[in-house]
Amino acid sequence: MSSALSFSVVEVDGAKALVPFIDGQSLVDLVAAFETQRGFAPAGGYAGIIPAHFDFGDLRRYYEAREARQWPKPDHAWLLGCDCGEVGCWPLTARIGVAGDAVAWSHFSQEHRPGWNYEGFGPFVFGRQQYASAVSRAVEAVA
Structure with missing residues (x-):
C-alpha cells in the first residue's frame, strides 16, 4: 500500500518553505514524534x-534524487531543514529511490547526529x- 504525498507552502520571513505531508501528516511532526519516542535530544x-x-x-x-549536484549526496535529499531557515543547520536526510511505478523515502538520517538510528x-x-503531481504543484x- 502506498502513501500520499502533498506539500504545504508556508511563509518564513518572507520566503516560501516546502513542508512535506505524508497521508495528511506533516513530516516535521512525524519525525519530531519519532525522535522524542527514541529519546533523541534535541x-x-x-x-x-x-x-x-x-x-x-x-x-x-x-525530489527524485536526480539533480546533477544532488544535495547532500547522490540518491539522497534533504527533506527538511532547520527551523531557523537554514537547511544545512539541522537537515533531515533520506534516500530517495525511484523504481517502476513507485518512489520511496528511506534510510533517514540526521547528519549532525550520526549515531541516531532511524x-x-x-x-x-x-x-x-x-x-x-505533488512535487509539480509544490x-x-x-x-
Whole structure:
C-alpha cells in the first residue's frame, strides 16, 4: 500500500518553505514524534526547505534524487531543514529511490547526529504519478 504525498507552502520571513505531508501528516511532526519516542535530544527542530535560501537545482529532479549536484549526496535529499531557515543547520536526510511505478523515502538520517538510528521510521512509498503531481504543484507554488 502506498502513501500520499502533498506539500504545504508556508511563509518564513518572507520566503516560501516546502513542508512535506505524508497521508495528511506533516513530516516535521512525524519525525519530531519519532525522535522524542527514541529519546533523541534535541528532538525535532525541523521546518520545510526554503528554495530561495539554497540552490537545490531543478526541484522536480531534486525530489527524485536526480539533480546533477544532488544535495547532500547522490540518491539522497534533504527533506527538511532547520527551523531557523537554514537547511544545512539541522537537515533531515533520506534516500530517495525511484523504481517502476513507485518512489520511496528511506534510510533517514540526521547528519549532525550520526549515531541516531532511524530504523522503523519509514520507508514511505508513494505512487510515482501521485508523487510527481505533488512535487509539480509544490514547485509551481514556490516559483
